[in-house]
Amino acid sequence: MKLIVQIPCYNEEATLPSVIAGIPREIEGIATVEIQVIDDGSTDATVEVARRLGVEHILVQKGNKGLARTFQAGIDNALNAGADIIVNTDGDNQYCGSSIPDLVRPVVEGQADIVLGDRRPGENRDFSRGKRALQKLGSRVVRNLAEIEVPDAVTGFRAYSREAALSINVMTRFSYTVETLIHAGQRGLTVASVPVRVNAATRPSRLFKSTKQFMSRQVVTMLRSCVMYRPLRTFMSVGLVMAALGALPILRFLYFFAIGQGDGHVQSLVLGGVLLLAGYITIVIAFLSDTIATNRRLTEELLIRMRRLDPAGVSTDVQIASESDAER
Incomplete structure (x- = not known):
């Protein structure tokens, strides 16, 4: 070896x-x-x-x-x-x-x-x-x-x-x-x-x-x-947390609406709606990111196979110093 x-x-x-x-x-x-x-x-x-x-x-x-x-x-x-x-x-x-x-x-x-x-x-x-x-x-x-x-x-x-x-x-x-x-x-x-x-x-x-x-x-x-490596779990976690936070003010509004006091708590409905929408968008991003990550893994596998076949084909921004370089 x-x-x-x-x-x-x-x-x-x-x-x-x-x-x-x-x-x-x-x-x-x-x-x-x-x-x-x-x-x-x-x-x-x-x-x-x-x-x-x-x-x-x-x-x-x-x-x-x-x-x-x-x-x-x-x-x-x-x-x-x-x-x-x-x-x-x-x-x-x-x-x-x-x-x-x-x-x-x-x-x-x-x-x-x-x-x-x-x-x-x-x-x-x-x-x-x-x-x-x-x-x-x-x-x-x-x-x-x-x-x-x-x-x-x-x-x-x-x-x-x-x-x-x-x-x-x-x-x-x-x-x-x-x-x-x-x-x-x-x-x-x-x-x-x-x-x-x-x-x-x-x-x-x-x-x-x-x-x-x-x-x-x-x-x-x-x-x-x-x-890069855990997009589904990362964005899904963030999205679910945002959606859960959005549900709280909406439930608060529904409670006051049920007892006839909903007019004074519309801001809770607006805030909850914004958070729910942001959570939904983040969850959609989670699935899109997972698709991109899958494509990246396939690209990495292709790169690894190329390296196995031809390691010299991997370009690097370096110069290899040699004895002739020293003489020059």
Whole structure:
């Protein structure tokens, strides 16, 4: 089996050598281990450092595309390079490369399609109390949306089987972590978690400027995922709630109308009618959205089959750095 460890990078020249040095080159059940660096428009010497360290695959984004698109570009290129397993780790040396054998073992043994590196955020004292609480809350929400057990939903340390990687199609720009889990749950993929070791933080996260920004973007991602992957349940729930709320003022009006005081409560009838109409329209949208979602699933199946037949046919907005590029 061939394993490709991919490292999305943005200005990581200082930490990249430590990340690469920690990646084991011999793993039980794996015949070949290769490293892939995806540079997201770095302004430092990240690409030169990767080339000097002998990285087998170097991709250079045309400008800063964001973590999600960088991750997707790496997945596409790793599939094209014939990877049977793809491990994603961070360029800031947050995760210990020595945990990679534990991460890939369930995939090698055929027990899981996706394996998450559990940082045990509730016990990690490097995280603030507020961040630990938010991590727990976020994982609980993702578990409910994806219907899979996930102790650490936003970990970037992950292993994907080839079949799981073929199904990945990230739509957001901010982060792939939550969206890919919800997608995996909807596709019925087996997701497992294993404890992993982490290193001390080398710098603040560049993905978000504050916890508030991180939470707001993750909430938007979750809402978008609900609409994309569970439109019938999402819109139907909203529609039924609106219809139920609309029925209350109408019943109130009918009560007063029955006792001869209806003239003074027409506003209840108007409010109830508006809410009932809005609920009806939302329920109609639920069925239309479910039809669109069915078409999207068929399109995804077609894309997966195309990737199986020709992984190189998937276009990415990247350049593959080579030795000839360095000479020029």
